[in-house]
Amino acid sequence: MRFLPLAALCAPLLYAAPLPTVKNIQYEGLIHISPMIANEISKIKVGDALDVQKVDRSIIEFHKQGYFEDIWVTEESGVLTYHFIEKSTIANIEINGYGSGQEQEALYKEIGIKKGDVYDESKVERARKSIMAALEKKGFYDTVVEATTEKLSDQAIKLTLDVNKGEEIIIRKVNYNGAEKLSASKLEIPTVNKEREFMGWMWGFNDGKLKVGELEHDSFRMKDYYMKKGFLDAEVSPPSLLADFTTYDANLEFKISEGKIYEVSKVEIVLEEPVVGVEELMDEVRLTEGKRFNIEKLRKDMESMKEVVGDLGYAFVRITPDLDKDEENAKVRIVYYVQPGKKVKINDVLVSGNTRTLDRVVRREILLAPGEMYEATKVKNSKNALKRMGYFENVEIEERRVSEDSVDLLVNVKEGRTGEFMFGIGYGSYDGLLGSVSVKDKNVFGSGMTAGVYVDKSEKESAYRINLYNPRVLDSRYSLSTNVYKRDYESYDYTDRTTGFDVVGGRYLTDHLQATLGYTIAQTELVDFVNNLEEKYKPYYREGKYIKSSVIPGLSYDNTDDYYFPHNGIIASAYAEYAGAGGDEKFVKYFGKVAAYKSLEDSLDMDLILRYKARAGVIQENGYLPINEKFYLGGMSTIRGYKSSSVTPKDSNDVRIGGKYVFSNSAEVSYGLFETVQMRLTLFYDYGMIGQDGFNEIRRSSAGAAIEWVSPLGPINFVFPQALDDKPGDKTSSFEFTMGQRF
Incomplete structure (x- = not known):
């Protein structure tokens, strides 16, 4: 950069004649700063005597603005002219060799340079160092970042940052010196830096990559783990790292004093x-x-x-x-x-972080309003309610003191992606290979409404559904949902083709309890019946098209603490379907189900969960009750070990006729296999009853084991059941699996 002080130009004149008066000030090459602002920066006014030192200081002040590559000043007949060559503007920026998608978006924010910025070498150098530091945190060392520019026009350039990733340092050995009562496999659980395992490249195994930024925290994590196990006096030294930068291997060493178990x-x-x-x-x-x-x-x-x-x-x-x-x-x-301190009231509720979701959508889940007395449980339930919406990656609610008796609630959310493309697969003993695909948005235009399209396919079934759901109509506690659906199902004894529409309104009675009222109208076509049915059961097997028009009041309750793996809480629902509000079908169906979860971790110090699940239903026939509306047992949701819908009353010709009374329940014990991977081993016992005139006409049971895993592709459930009291003619199974369902 060149600075040409006016003093150098005017030196021969200093002793020859008085300095001229500034008659005018002109700026040439000025783009980013207006002449008015330039006058403020220079602090030289028309009419002032030309002061060489003031001009020099003005050049320095202009340089501080960061826009100029070169500045010089000329004077002729009292006209002072500033000449500027401005720095180029970054019209485009590109990072090659590192990251993609969200990872690269985050990197662009981190480097501190964006489109429209003036090119500055010091900023580019900081950007290079930011990229190298980001990679070092991920375990890449000796990274090289080269910056090049390409001129697009007189004032615009393209900045390219080419990243040549360095090598990853791999931890080959970790020594826990002094550890006797806790094994190395236990001590590595809380740490980020772990010894590389065999097949460390595979998901779920330790890859051994060194994270330097986490080293100092690992000793604190380990001490905290010791204190969870009762070692109140445990001390863990900061780790010693010995790295070989020729092979990029490293050894890690901790010094541990365990002490006693208190x-x-x-x-x-x-x-x-x-x-x-x-x-x-x-x-x-x-x-x-x-x-x-x-x-x-x-x-x-x-x-x-x-x-x-x-x-x-x-x-x-x-x-x-x-x-x-x-x-x-x-x-x-x-x-x-x-x-305790002093009692406080809510002064205000302030929402931040929601760039897409409307403020009112967030506020309506907050159970405390300005002027109300503070309640900790309502703050916790508000946070859980926001998490259950599925719109946000993270939710924090902070209490900020305003005065001795008032507090603001600061609700900060981090929005996640609400548009989803999901798929699930499974295997059913009767349905064969099962598949499901759905496209939905849980937060359409930030309104809090859900819209989705769902497709389920198997060897026996094809189902299609379009759904629209508003959980808070006009921001009230009322909800409304609609479904349009079509289903073709090939049962053992007939084929069911149904097309229908339903609308369900609901209202939250408490934070966890909801009442609903629905209406369904559907057309069902039953075809391909078996021919050897007893005469007295033929009313249930009438081929043709039928209309069902039904009203369905119901209640649902959910206070569990997790979606996929609840540790504590209850999920329950019950409804009564009154078919006969017009149409051909006439019956009343009562049905309910419950799942209860209880963790034994506090009492046994083991990750054990007890589960109990039950389902029960009764049908009251008031006219025409079609075969597809009756109850059946067997399959993943009722009695595992029997093929889906295969356990049911039959006539003397072994044709299924369905039941009017049904009950099934399951007792399960689930154990967490790993502390770092969401995988559990579950042992279960299933028992069910079904009948035409009572519950206990047919009874079946089974037992078995299941592996439940929340994998990178979604939740997977592998089930290995064994029928315990099957009878001749029963259709049993020894393996089933599902994907995409909660446990």
Whole structure:
């Protein structure tokens, strides 16, 4: 860059004659700054005596703006002319050799250069270093980033950053010196940097890639893991890394002092103010006397107690644990000091982070409004409600104190992709290979409404459905959904072709309980019946087209803590279908199902979940009851080990006639196989009953095992059942699997 101070030009004149007066100021080559702004920067006015030092300072000030490659000044007859050569503008920027899609979008934001910026070598250098640092965090070292420019016009250039990724350092060995009571396989669970395993390239295995940015945190993660296992005095040193940059291999070493495993000797709660009973807080404590100390359970107990006090309006309650250790006997007395603070009301609810979703869609899920007393449970339930919507990758609700008795709720969301293309596959003992495809958007135009198209195919079935669902009509607690569907199903004894439409309105009675009222109208064509049916059952097997017009009131409840793998909670639903509001079919069907989940982790210190699932139904015949509306057992959702819909009353010619009474239930024990992979082993026992005139005319049971895995492609369930009391003629199966369903 060239600076040409006016002092150098005017030096011969300094002693020859008085300096001229500035009669006019002109700017040549100025693009990014207007003449008015330029006058403010130069601080030289028409009528001033020409001051060489002022002109020099003005050149420096112009340079600070960052727009100019060259600046010089000339003077003739009192006319002061500034000449500028501006830096080029970056019209296009391209990064080659690193990332794609969202990863590259994030990188463009991180490097600090965008289209329209003025080209600046120092900025380009910072961008190069940002890319190298980003790759180093991912385990790539000795990365080279080359920057080149291409002139597109007099003032526009294209900037290209070519990335030559460096090599990945692989951790070949990790030594946990001093670890005796916990194995290396346990200690590596909480760490990011792990020893490479055999077949480390495969998903689910440790690849051993070094993450330098996480090294200092790994020792803290390991110490926290020790404290979860009761080692209250455990110490883990920062790791020592020995890397060979010729082979890009590394060894990692931790020094560990384990200490003893502590047991809780006593738990006490000290209240600064008696705003709640100590006994009520004690009911929330799970880390009790006689149990092994666990820092994670201590934190959960603190959160549970905070919620109890917070529900009384104390948003800023502080709970401080004091651990009184008896090192000789490895006992610890836990004392919780509870400081409630003052009650507060909601001042305002502020929403941020939603670039697509409308503010009102977020606000309607917040259970607290300005002027209401603060309640911790409502804050938690609001957060869970926002998560259940499926619109956001992350949801945080922060309490910001406004005054001694008021608080703002800061709701910050990170939007995810709501448009989905999903598929699922499975294998049914009767249906054969099953497949499903759906295209939907859970947040159409940010309105909170869901629209979707669904296709299900198997060897026996073809089903198509179009759905539109509004969970909050006019931002109320009312919902509305519509479905148009078509289904062709080849059963054992007939073929069912149904086309229909339904509309369902609902209202949330509580945060978890919803009442619904639906109406369905459908045309069903039953064809291809078997010919050897007994006369008394032929009314159920009438070929032809029939209209069903039915009203369906119902209730549903869900307070589970996870979608795919609930640990605790209940999912339940019940409905009554009144067919006969016009049409040909006349019956009333009552049906309900429930699934209950209970984790035993707190009591047994094992990742065990007990599950109980039950389904029951009764049909009251009031006229024509077609065969496809009756009950059947067998398959993944009822009694595993029997082919789908194969367990049912039959006539004397072995033709299925369906049941009017049905009950099935399952007891399951599910164990988490890995702490880092969502995979579980489940043992189950299924039992079901079905009949024409009562529940227990036909009874069947089965037992078996299942592998449940939330894989990168979605949830997969492999089932290995065994029928226990099958009878001659029963259609049994020994293997089924599904993909895309919750467990």
